Amino acid sequence: DTAVSQTPKYLVTQMGNDKSIKCEQNLGHDTMYWYKQDSKKFLKIMFSYNNKELIINETVPNRFSPKSPDKAHLNLHINSLELGDSAVYFCASSQGGAGGPGEQFFGPGTRLTVL
């Protein structure tokens, strides 16, 4: 009964390829997020969706495109992968909107390696 799940767990690909990471939460939360954690463990928000609507879009290259088919799913598609995209990507969810007091629940992460 995993709360926030991501697939795949590991992703190794060549520069220039296009790849997707999927995220699902079964907590009934209305808000989902994508974070990027770099090699120094610095964690930065990329996107947030509330009830399928994009509400946070940080200064992320437009090669990254989130898609939320419903409020339980938030997928991340990355075009034309670059070496600098190598990182661990975390999905998270919370209840009450990104500006509310609810804590965020994180998925296990997807380690992306671009060769």
Next chain:
Amino acid sequence: AQSVAQPEDQVNVAEGNPLTVKCTYSVSGNPYLFWYVQYPNRGLQFLLKYITGDNLVKGSYGFEAEFNKSQTSFHLKKPSALVSDSALYFCAVRDGTGFQKLVFGTGTRLLVSP
């Protein structure tokens, strides 16, 4: 814009001793403060939060944190450390006034020796 600082990259403590992991924050409105823990190759796990009310907040695994408004701090504490507490700890803050994103500190690695 809100920000959070974790001044120590690493904290070393012997098992059984008390531990403190420091966090200071900056927001223009009322802060929502959180502590998360990350074990190797895992996602972040929520430990505790301060939204309003009692300045001493108790959380999971025996951890607690004290909100100090005058010092803009939210230090994480535990009376008696366990080797299994060794992990990466993140403090995070959000401005509770209006809509703001959650901002994380750079993390503090806690190493508890037997």
